[in-house]
């Protein structure tokens with residue numbers, strides 16, 4: 221079938237063979253979303269009632285917190301966005317994925333990585349560096365995974381029939397290759413026994429890496445998906461191809477070296493902090509460029525977005541991107557960080573960003589491609605809509621309560637209050653976080669059911685419109 225004009229062939233029987241990689245990533249994402257939020261709930265409960273889950277070693281906060289973060293970042297969001305990419309990349313290039321088998325092998329490896337991550341972290345095997353906790357053998361597998369993806373995608377580009385490389389393709393390719401490199405360096409893979417160098421250089425390397433997990437993995441994949449889904453839903457071309465390239469290069473130029481804004485209150489070199497602060501403010505440029513481009517594309521067509529649940533997820537993700545990226549530069553200022561650092565303010569930003577921005581877009585990407593890759597409508601648009609509201613309201617309430625808690629903590633500590641006086645003041649916000657966590661978890665479960673049924677037991681036989 222390779223080489224045929226495949227875009228015209230879209231019968232359900234034909235689609236069973238195609239897009240297997242995209243389907244695998246969608247299922248992977250939906251599954252880990254459920255597990256990750258369940259563990260999120262467990263750590264939220266531990267912060268409300270530290271003794272409730274007893275003293276079981278593999279359930280202690282320090283062990284399951286990194287399981288939660290690794291699963292949401294890699295298991296849920298990355299997989300969902302890759303699922304969308306493995307659909308729109310071949311479509312935009314008017315060819316097939318170079319090798320669905322290689323894609324499936326990569327998914328198998330990815331799930332082995334995630335599973336081994338859960339087991340090793342739960343049993344206390346960690347490199348104890350945030351977002352780089354996974355131990356050396358798993359790190360090697362992660363680098364192999366990104367190499368496989370890059371090879372598969374590059375070979376697809378090589379066999380393309382469409383000469384124009386639409387901007388989404390730039391973002392996906394850059395994301396996959398840069399993540400492979402950043403992961404290798406950030407996890408200090410050449411020092412297997414610790415996965416770290418020493419002293420301040422280690423913290424700088426770590427946060428260069430940690431920051432780039434958001435900056436070169438999640439953000440470009442999410443923007444790529446938005447750049448595909450929004451014009452398609454509106455039925456209009458992207459507002460400006462030039463702006464899309466300006467946004468791409470500005471992101472690459474600025475986002476890749478501002479990780480030291482995580483280390484403003486440490487003895488990192490001042491020149492590095494200055495660069496990080498100035499370019500964090502500069503991040504307003506790529507963010508504004510991307511959003512102007514996307515929102516001008518939508519101008520006059522909000523109705524189309526409103527009527528399409530997938531586009532609704534994606535468009536809302538772009539609104540939260542704006543909020544997160546107003547918050548980000550402001551909290552990069554040392555004076556502001558005196559109040560916001562080392563407390564729940566950052567946890568709020570993290571959820572608004574990773575779930576509110578990239579997570580919503582990942583879900584939108586999945587819902588957008590499901591009818592295309594199965595040849596049938598979504599199993600239930602209603603359930604997708606319910607999930608949209610649960611996740612959106614959940615993350616907004618979650619983040620609002622933690623922002624308040626963070627400000628109470630920040631002010632308390634700035635005023636020299638002792639921790640034991642501040643903790644009771646934020647207790648209620650921890651309870652609210654747990655409650656909103658249940659709402660988000662319910663959304664994840666409903667999403668898994670809907671995605672699973674859409675993929676495997678979807679009785680609806682109609683063709684997608």
Ligand code: HEM
Pocket residue numbers: 350434435438439481482500501503504507544545546547548549550551552557560561562566569570571573574577578
């Ligand atoms: C204009 C863009 C952004 C800027 C300038 C920015 C800035 C920052 C800063 C300064 C911190 C550290 C705060 C502290 O420790 O006191 C931070 C934390 C964080 N940011 Fe952003 N941010 C931006 C966008 C994003 C996006 C788009 C994502 C996700 C896709 C994201 C995810 C996170 C996460 C997860 C943390 C928590 C890291 C930790 O564990 O400490 N940020 N951000």
Ligand code: HEM
Pocket residue numbers: 256257258260261262263264267285288289292293296297566567570571574575579653654656657658660661
């Ligand atoms: C049931 C829903 C969820 C609950 C209850 C929950 C709860 C938590 C808790 C308690 C922490 C540790 C906070 C601390 O150390 O003080 C945390 C960290 C984190 N969670 Fe969640 N979470 C949920 C869903 C998610 C989702 C869906 C995402 C992303 C898609 C996410 C991303 C993160 C990140 C990036 C961190 C690290 C934050 C940082 O260090 O700054 N969480 N979460």
